[in-house]
Amino acid sequence: MSKNNVVIKNGVRFEIAKYLNKVAPKCTKVVIITDNNVFLHYEADVVASLERAGITVKTFVMQAGEKNKNIDTYTAMINFVADAKMSREDVIIALGGGVVGDLAGFVAATYMRGIKVIQMPTTLLACIDSSIGGKTGFDLPQGKNLIGAFHQPSAVLIDLETLKTLPKEEFQNGLGEGIKYAFLIGNGMLELLKEGLDDGNLLDFVTRCVDYKLDIVNRDEKESGLRKLLNLGHTLGHAIEKESNYTIPHGLAVTKGTLCVANASVKCGKLQKQVYLDAIDVCKKYDLDYTISYDIKTLLKNIQMDKKMHSDGDISFVDIEGVGNCVVRTTSIKVLEEYLTK
Ligand SMILES: NC(=O)c1ccc[n+]([C@@H]2O[C@H](COP(=O)([O-])OP(=O)(O)OC[C@H]3O[C@@H](n4cnc5c(N)ncnc54)[C@H](O)[C@@H]3O)[C@@H](O)[C@H]2O)c1
Structure with missing residues (x-):
């Protein structure tokens, strides 16, 4: 497009x-x-x-x-x-x-x-x-x-x-996907969110997200590879939505999923801790509950029905190597569980 x-x-x-x-x-x-x-x-x-x-x-x-x-x-x-x-x-x-x-x-x-x-x-x-x-x-x-x-x-x-x-909680919900973009795009997006979105910078923020997504989609429309990056936070996010019986909205579930991966990445020494803390600051600023009150193991079990599941039982998820540096990994549920619960 x-x-x-x-x-x-x-x-x-x-x-x-x-x-x-x-x-x-x-x-x-x-x-x-x-x-x-x-x-x-x-x-x-x-x-x-x-x-x-x-x-x-x-x-x-x-x-x-x-x-x-x-x-x-x-x-x-x-x-x-x-x-x-x-x-x-x-x-x-x-x-x-x-x-x-x-x-x-x-x-x-x-x-x-x-x-x-x-x-x-x-x-x-x-x-x-x-x-x-x-x-x-x-x-x-x-x-x-x-x-x-x-x-x-x-x-x-x-x-x-x-x-x-838009009701406040729906704006918050959108910010959930916004935090995902901040990790994917880098280039000061997290800082922009930390400053606070307002009439002055909303256009810039939305334009940068749209441009990023368009670029990815134009290179991989049917999600055979690159487009999977946009699923950052979604593997766990979808499971959280489902486990909550959809009382936790999509964007907020994506925030929880993204922050969980960011935390794992920090523990493995890939992502700077300060970036993770900045993301938490953004969540606090907008009153976004980034914590996960479900057992990760149960959540991952529910992923069996998820479309990201491969026929050999492996699963794709998006890992954070650094801000603006995310990669798609394919792994077994067991390895993913160990990674996320370290
Ligand atoms: N197609 C995709 O690539 C893609 C990507 C992400 C999410 N989704 C899907 O998007 C859906 C979530 O979308 P959403 O968060 O926009 O939720 P939504 O469409 O349910 O809208 C949220 C609420 O806001 C109200 N609303 C919408 N605009 C308003 C406005 N301007 N003023 C006042 N009220 C307004 C709606 O009536 C609704 O009650 C999920 O089903 C998710 O799966 C799709």
């Missing part, structure tokens, strides 16, 4: 028609997929922009929450899109956080074997992570994101103004 198709701009929600026309000039109908919270804040702005340009708009509103990222919601969505008689020229707009983005992206990937989707992320997590890269899908009772497809968005339109209405 070209960098030109990602726009990060305050108020971009009022100019959707302009960008829609660029990526889908023959589009006459749009289905907006959103959730009940985002709907109240931003749906009318997007609709107004599209209707001014003569586009017919219909909106599907899902109930917010990870528990609804399931097959029933998917079925309701795709029926809605079919009832709206969307053609292959028409476009789905995903207006919301990662839950909306993943589901709407999968509807776009599967309706008529694939129509265009524009991602309009409205959470910090979705802005810096889930809206970029084309991973779409939903959860099964057996595990997260077990149904899915790669389907690149035609455009990602990021309106940072929308983050103003």
Whole structure:
């Protein structure tokens, strides 16, 4: 996906028609997929922009929450899109956080074997992570994101103004992925987080995360190698989410997973202790509980269902060699357990 198709701009929600026309000039109908919270804040702005340009708009509103990222919601969505008689020229707009983005992206990937989707992320997590890269899908009772497809968005339109209405805990959740990026990218990202994100540096922070992810995804779209780096903190993170029965949100679980790996890396003498302490300072600053209250062994047992498991029983996880220097390792669960519990 070209960098030109990602726009990060305050108020971009009022100019959707302009960008829609660029990526889908023959589009006459749009289905907006959103959730009940985002709907109240931003749906009318997007609709107004599209209707001014003569586009017919219909909106599907899902109930917010990870528990609804399931097959029933998917079925309701795709029926809605079919009832709206969307053609292959028409476009789905995903207006919301990662839950909306993943589901709407999968509807776009599967309706008529694939129509265009524009991602309009409205959470910090979705802005810096889930809206970029084309991973779409939903959860099964057996595990997260077990149904899915790669389907690149035609455009990602990021309106940072929308983050103003984000509840504090959702901003914190996004920072969880933000800390992951700080370890992956290096280059002062942790320091930036330590200073504190504000109106002055949020654009810089989001842009750097987006650029990093785009670069990785463009080199390894289907996650055959390099893209696995983006899973830093996720091996354990997914297990923590599941063990908590999804009461611990994704981003926070990723923070816990990332800090656990960072701690192991410090103990092995690979990562400077000060960096780990800086990351803890960031967690404290934003009130992020980075501790893990579950037994690591139990968590790793649950990873058996995780997609990162290889057929020979080995597992991929991302290790931290230093800030801006992370590597993908493949190891047995036993060795990983020893590493993380040293
Ligand atoms: N596709 C990917 O590459 C990828 C990457 C990371 C995470 N994810 C997925 O993302 C999901 C988590 O996404 P999320 O953290 O954005 O959660 P979310 O989509 O559930 O949104 C969190 C909450 O914030 C509300 N909200 C969203 N934007 C708002 C706004 N601007 N103002 C007020 N309220 C707002 C939502 O209604 C919801 O209640 C998980 O399902 C995870 O698996 C996907």
